[in-house]
Structure formats: structure tokens, C-alpha cells
Amino acid sequence: MRLLILGGTQFLGRAIAVHACAMDHDVTCAARGIAGTVADRARFIHVDRDEPDGLAPLAGKEFDAVVDVSRHPGQVRRAVAALKPRVEHWTFVSTVSVYADNRTPGQRADAAPLRVPTTPEIEHSTEETYGAAKVACEQATGENAFICRAGLIVGPEDPTGRFTYWSTRLDRGGEVLVPGTPDDAVQFIDVRDLAQWIVHAAQTRLTGYFDGIGPSYTRGRFLAECADAVGSSCTFTWVDRAFLESHDVRRWTGPRSLPLWLPLPDFAGFNTRDASPARDSGLTVRTLSETARDTLSWARTAGGPVTGLTADEESTALKAWHASRPQKHP
Numbered sequence: 156m157r158l159l160i161l162g163g164t165q166f167l168g169r170a171i172a173v174h175a176c177a178m179d180h181d182v183t184c185a186a187r188g189i190a191g192t193v194a195d196r197a198r199f200i201h202v203d204r205d206e207p208d209g210l211a212p213l214a215g216k217e218f219d220a221v222v223d224v225s226r227h228p229g230q231v232r233r234a235v236a237a238l239k240p241r242v243e244h245w246t247f248v249s250t251v252s253v254y255a256d257n258r259t260p261g262q263r264a265d266a267a268p269l270r271v272p273t274t275p276e277i278e279h280s281t282e283e284t285y286g287a288a289k290v291a292c293e294q295a296t297g298e299n300a301f302i303c304r305a306g307l308i309v310g311p312e313d314p315t316g317r318f319t320y321w322s323t324r325l326d327r328g329g330e331v332l333v334p335g336t337p338d339d340a341v342q343f344i345d346v347r348d349l350a351q352w353i354v355h356a357a358q359t360r361l362t363g364y365f366d367g368i369g370p371s372y373t374r375g376r377f378l379a380e381c382a383d384a385v386g387s388s389c390t391f392t393w394v395d396r397a398f399l400e401s402h403d404v405r406r407w408t409g410p411r412s413l414p415l416w417l418p419l420p421d422f423a424g425f426n427t428r429d430a431s432p433a434r435d436s437g438l439t440v441r442t443l444s445e446t447a448r449d450t451l452s453w454a455r456t457a458g459g460p461v462t463g464l465t466a467d468e469e470s471t472a473l474k475a476w477h478a479s480r481p482q483k484h485p
């Protein structure tokens with residue numbers, strides 16, 4: 156397969172290139188050359204998709220399949236106009252952030268309501284318009300495409316440091332501040348599994364709307380399996396939403412956050428998406444232990460980024476939590 160990845164030089168795009176090369180496909184990555192490096196054996200073509208004629212270096216080149224990871228409707232419109240009529244298969248990597256309803260558990264890609272897309276004059280997305288812009292990107296992609304709405308993507312080379320927080324924190328051991336309750340849900344996909352599925356979809360000409368997501372775990376199981384995988388001895392101190400919010404412990408990502416934490420009930424549906432349509436269409440997932448171990452090993456060797464609470468911030472929050480609890484009398 157002659158595969159063109161629009162992007163392909165970091166995290167998911169790069170994992171797709173690595174896997175496709177390992178499967179002996181002929182792989183081209185088209186990007187500006189800023190974000191990262193190109194996989195061994197993949198070809199690089201310099202393009203700038205923000206320029207009106209930025210895809211000109213691809214003119215006259217033949218591809219069987221294209222994977223687009225853009226988040227900007229203008230880039231997607233130009234790529235579809237220039238390339239889609241002449242390739243057999245098109246993948247657009249979208250996101251579960253396209254969904255309008257994060258509260259209802261167990262939703263499926265083919266039935267869940269979407270956000271209102273950004274208006275046609277919007278070329279670029281921002282952090283605030285990300286989900287709505289991805290809806291516009293999906294619409295610009297059009298019919299007869301594989302629309303893969305990825306959930307949280309984790310694993311080696313993750314530039315966001317969210318899952319990496321838990322691998323590295325559990326590896327440190329001791330008393331660990333954990334949000335919510337052991338029954339809360341956590342859901343994600345290992346970047347390598349998603350990459351393999353995207354290449355498989357291109358090979359098999361899979362089309363339609365799917366969530367690219369693995370199984371939903373309870374947070375208790377997630378933490379226990381990760382701790383086991385990294386060989387750590389920890390105790391977990393479960394802390395409720397009201398305490399975390401009143402002590403400026405933030406949700407999901409970034410400084411002062413407990414990564415992967417989204418408060419309930421507002422996000423009861425976000426981590427419980429129905430993964431069975433993807434599984435039935437060829438997505439296979441490795442074990443949580445393998446993802447946790449490999450992420451830790453990459454973070455150690457490559458010094459990969461980690462986001463979230465610092466050790467001092469966590470210890471201060473834990474002390475405040477214990478001080479706020481009723482004293483136990485012997």
C-alpha cells in the first residue's frame with residue numbers, strides 16, 4: 156500500500172508510520188519538519204498546510220490511502236479537494252471531543268449527538284473550539300471515509316504526559332493521592348494499538364464512524380494493575396471532588412492536575428464509551444500492564460514529559476486531606 160500520512164512526525168502519526176513501515180508498506184509523511192522526526196524507511200515531503208498551495212509538493216504523486224490527523228478545518232478542506240478524489244481510502248483521525256453529551260454512559264459513535272461544528276469561515280481551531288472544529292473537519296472529509304474518533308491516546312512518546320504521570324507516580328511508590336472512588340471509570344487507547352488499527356482499516360478499506368478506544372476500566376483496577384506492572388508498592392488515598400476542587404487540584408491535565416480525572420457526574424459518559432464496534436472491526440488492544448511498563452520505560456530513557464501535581468504539591472494536598480478528616484481515637 157502506498158500510504159500518505161498528512162502529519163506522521165509525532166506521536167500517533169509517527170506510530171502509524173512506524174507500524175506501516177514494519178508491515179512493508181510504502182510510507183510518505185508530509186509535514187513542515189518541526190514537530191518530530193520521520194520513522195526509518197518512511198519518506199518525508201515538506202508541506203505547509205496553512206498555505207493555500209501548501210500541498211503542491213504532493214502533486215503528481217500516487218497514493219492508495221491517506222491518513223489525516225489535522226485539527227484545522229481549512230487544512231482538511233484543502234487536502235480533501237487536492238487528494239481525496241484520487242485515492243482509494245481516506246482516514247480522518249478525529250476525537251471523542253466531537254460529542255455533545257459527556258454525561259450518558261455507554262454511547263456509540265454511530266448514534267451519539269455531536270457538537271455544533273465551527274462555521275465555514277473558521278480555518279483554524281483553538282483549544283476552546285477543538286471539538287467543534289473536529290466536527291467541521293469530519294464534515295469536510297465527507298462520505299466514504301474512515302472517521303476514527305480517538306479517545307485518550309497514551310503510551311510511549313506521548314507529548315501530553317497525562318498517562319505518564321500515573322506510570323511514573325506509581326513507580327515512586329508510597330502514599331498516592333487518587334481522585335474520586337475506585338469505581339469511577341478510566342478509558343484510553345495505547346497509541347500503538349490505534350496505529351495498527353488505522354493501518355488495518357486502510358488495508359481493508361474500512362469506512363464509517365468509530366470510536367478509537369479500548370475497554371473501560373474502573374479506576375481502582377487501573378491503578379492496581381499499573382502499580383503491579385511497574386513493580387511498585389503503594390497505598391491509595393481516595394479524595395473526593397469537593398476537597399480537590401477547594402484545594403486547587405485540577406482535572407484532566409496540566410499543572411496542579413491529577414491527570415485522567417474528570418469529575419462525576421458531569422463526565423460519566425466520557426470514560427465509558429462502547430468500544431465493541433471498534434473491536435468487531437479489527438481493533439485489538441494490548442494489556443494495560445504492557446502500556447504502563449512501556450510508558451515508564453520510555454519516560455525513563457527518553458525523559459518524556461510528565462504533567463500533573465509535583466511531589467510537593469501532592470504531599471501538601473495529602474497532609475491537608477488527613478488534617479481535614481475526623482481524628483481516629485484508639
Ligand SMILES: NC(=O)c1ccc[n+]([C@@H]2O[C@H](COP(=O)([O-])OP(=O)(O)OC[C@H]3O[C@@H](n4cnc5c(N)ncnc54)[C@H](OP(=O)(O)O)[C@@H]3O)[C@@H](O)[C@H]2O)c1
Binds near residue numbers: 304
Ligand atoms: N492525544 C490524545 O489523547 C488525542 C485524543 C483524541 C484525539 N486525538 C487526535 O489524534 C491525533 C493526534 O495526532 P498526532 O499525535 O500525530 O499529533 P498532532 O499534534 O495532531 O500532529 C500534527 C502533525 O501535523 C503536522 N503539522 C502541523 N501543522 C502543520 C502544517 N501547517 N503543515 C503541515 N503539517 C503540519 C505536524 O508536523 P510539523 O509540525 O513538523 O509540521 C505533525 O506531524 C490528532 O488528530 C488529535 O486531534 C488525540
